[in-house]
Amino acid sequence: MSGVEVAGLILGAIPIVVAALKTYKETKQRYIWFMSKEAYIDRLIQSLNEQVYFIKSDVEVALRSTDLEPESIKSILTGPDLSPWNDHEVADAIREYLGEGFELYLDALGRCQATICTIIASLNGLVSGTSKIVPADLVAIIKNISRPNGEFEFRKKIKFALQKEDIDAQIKELEATTKILSRINKQSTRKEAVSLQASSRAITKFASTLATIRDSAQRLYSAISRGYLHTCHDQHEVQLYLQTRSTLIQGTKPKTLKKSSLGFEVAFCVAVDAGSNHDAWSYKTEIQVTEREDVEDGGNRPPSSSPLEPNAKPAITFSLTDQATKTTAARNDIHDLCSLLHSTSKGVTVLDIRLFGNGKLCSVDSPATTTTISTTRVPHPKSFVTLTELISGAHPTVPDLNHRIALSYNVVSAVMQLHSTSWLTLPLASSSIHFIPEPLKTHKQPGRKQKYLPFIKAVFESCTTPCTTCHYSTRDSMLELGILLFELWHAQSIEVFAADNGLKLTKSFGSRYEVAQKWIAHSEDEGDMMPFYLEAATRCIECTFTTATAKPDWNDFTFQKSVCQYVLKPLLDICPAKYR
Structure with a gap:
């Protein structure tokens, strides 16, 4: 029996x-x-x-x-x-x-x-x-x-x-x-059924695409670090905008036979000269990351369905101009990115900046009459708010539920794209996600709604070797991701939840995990969360995923697929297309 x-x-x-x-x-x-x-x-x-x-x-x-x-x-x-x-x-x-x-x-x-x-x-x-x-x-x-x-x-x-x-x-x-x-x-x-579903072909493709994006993101970080001279300022700040990349992750086929590039939206914070009356500002653009067709290793690049190897020599295009217009002008190595941004902002010249497989930034002079600059001057930093300030500040501006679900999908996608890279040296949390609210006009309420564009900050120090070590474990990362999902759904920070319920909260893992568990139990009792969302957030906090290793590890591809299956994909499926 x-x-x-x-x-x-x-x-x-x-x-x-x-x-x-x-x-x-x-x-x-x-x-x-x-x-x-x-x-x-x-x-x-x-x-x-x-x-x-x-x-x-x-x-x-x-x-x-x-x-x-x-x-x-x-x-x-x-x-x-x-x-x-x-x-x-x-x-x-x-x-x-x-x-x-x-x-x-x-x-x-x-x-x-x-x-x-x-x-x-x-x-x-x-x-x-x-x-x-x-x-x-x-x-x-x-x-x-x-x-x-x-x-x-x-x-x-x-x-x-x-x-x-x-x-x-x-x-x-x-x-x-x-x-x-x-x-x-x-x-x-x-x-x-975690083991069965996480092995599906669609989820494997999800995880593989994210691994390729992650590799490109790390190469981009290294390229920007080498582009700064580090003698003009003690620090240089770069803002990386969090992009959902839902079309790419879902594997939508391009309409052209040409190999598409991978774009990263960034804003370079340009410091003002001493004594200037002008506020500091940011120079926002899109950096295209592509692979050269003539790879120097003889064309032995890894397949697109698997993560790229660290020793591959891809070509990265770093462009401040419209790619529709080509130039044949001579290329010059760039040794000071900060100086370049200052000169470009003053209208001295219009530059097309690219990074090739040799690891050096190169500039190409382009006539202003034939080139359109695809950059935006963004105020810095007075208009920025963190997610914590957005939902629990003195004057909170709570986005509607659709926007919050979209932000939830965005942050999960960002974690999957950037974990183990130098962009995320600490777990992504509500205090490290920043926003520039942009008006989103509608025919009913023109100018009244806001489109929230999340980004994270990376500081490039003046030291010759930038710190690129991630100071957190996979378990820490998943706990903070689960807390983020709860904060976005309830439009309330974990600190506010702890205070309202008389719970002691410190920065330690044990304390945050204990309060997060209380939040799970509270949501289960109240029934105030959609079941799929509650399950996704709970899985992150409890780290209930399939692994091929003794404990959760970002290097474990089985673990990555499981997170895609039970957190990323449910959010992608429910997120309205116009909010992605």
């Missing part, structure tokens, strides 16, 4: 016990004596019903993976026939669904069965002539108790011999079992 037949005994016996207890309450004689334990009996009935709920939930989900019809599953869960519980298909389905929790599940069922036997032995009139009930007796009770018109019928008067202290002891035992079943239920739900 597999042990799962105990679940059948419990599901068959508990409704009978509950009916007997209710009958006892209705036919009591010594009213004053009964009042002292009536509340305990009500609690006992509630605890028994909770056992039924969790056992039914797990078994029903497990049996959905079999060939059984819905009506057959319902019959197994509610019918008096116990023979299906001895079927190996049923046992195997439950074992596979519960995974490592299967043995714990059987132990919990055994404890529940023992408690039920104790209760039944004290129900005089339900059974007689014995002071001890064994599993075989449960089988006989389930088969022999008649149920005309759907209600259990008891031929003898029911008496309940347990005193309130004994009832309380049985309640505590059932509550302990309920906690175990509840934890197993939650964990099994999150892990359901």
Whole structure:
């Protein structure tokens, strides 16, 4: 026997016990004596019903993976026939669904069965002539108790011999079992079919595309770092805008046969001269990252479906101009990017800047009459706000739900594009995401809505070797991502949630994880989040993903696919196209 037949005994016996207890309450004689334990009996009935709920939930989900019809599953869960519980298909389905929790599940069922036997032995009139009930007796009770018109019928008067202290002891035992079943239920739900689905071809393509983007992002960071002379200013700030790249991630085929480039929107913060009355400002443009056709290693580039190797020599195009206009002018190496940006901003010349496989930035002079500059001068930094300020500041400007879902998808996509790169040396959090609200005019409310363009900042120090080490673990990154999703949905920072609920919150992982768990429980109780969103955020906080390593690791491609399957793709599917 597999042990799962105990679940059948419990599901068959508990409704009978509950009916007997209710009958006892209705036919009591010594009213004053009964009042002292009536509340305990009500609690006992509630605890028994909770056992039924969790056992039914797990078994029903497990049996959905079999060939059984819905009506057959319902019959197994509610019918008096116990023979299906001895079927190996049923046992195997439950074992596979519960995974490592299967043995714990059987132990919990055994404890529940023992408690039920104790209760039944004290129900005089339900059974007689014995002071001890064994599993075989449960089988006989389930088969022999008649149920005309759907209600259990008891031929003898029911008496309940347990005193309130004994009832309380049985309640505590059932509550302990309920906690175990509840934890197993939650964990099994999150892990359901993860291994099977995360291996799908579509998700593999998702993860591979993100790996290619990630490689390009790291090469871009290195190129910009080499472009600064680091003698003009102690620091140079670059803002990288977070792009969803939904079209690229979904694998939409281009309409042209030419190999498309990969664009990164950045803004270079240009410092003003000492004594100037003008505010500092940012020079925003799009940097195109492409691969040269004549790769110097003989054309042995990795396939597009897999991450690029670090030793590959791709060509990166860093363009401040419209690519539709070509120039044949001579190329000059650039040794001072900061000086170049200053001269361009003053209208001295229009420049086309590119980075080739040799790692050097080159400039090409282009006549202003034939070239359109694809750059934007952006104020800096007064109009910038962080996500924390946006949703929980002194004067919060909360985006509508569609915008918040779009931002959720954006930040998840950004983490998948930039993790393990020098752009993210710390986990992405609400305090490190910045915005420049831009008016989004509509025919109904022109100029009243805002389009929120998120970006992160990277500071290039004056030291010769920039710090590129990521100071966080994968577990830290996923916890902060889950917190971000909760903050965006509720339009409330975790600090505000902790303060409102009297919770102590520090910067430590343990403290933030504990408060995040409280937030999960609060959202489950309130039912104020869409189920798919709650599951995605919970998976991030609990880090419930498939891995090929002992612990979550960004270098584990299986882990990357699992995050794509259970977090990125659900958000992409629900996010309105016009908000992506």
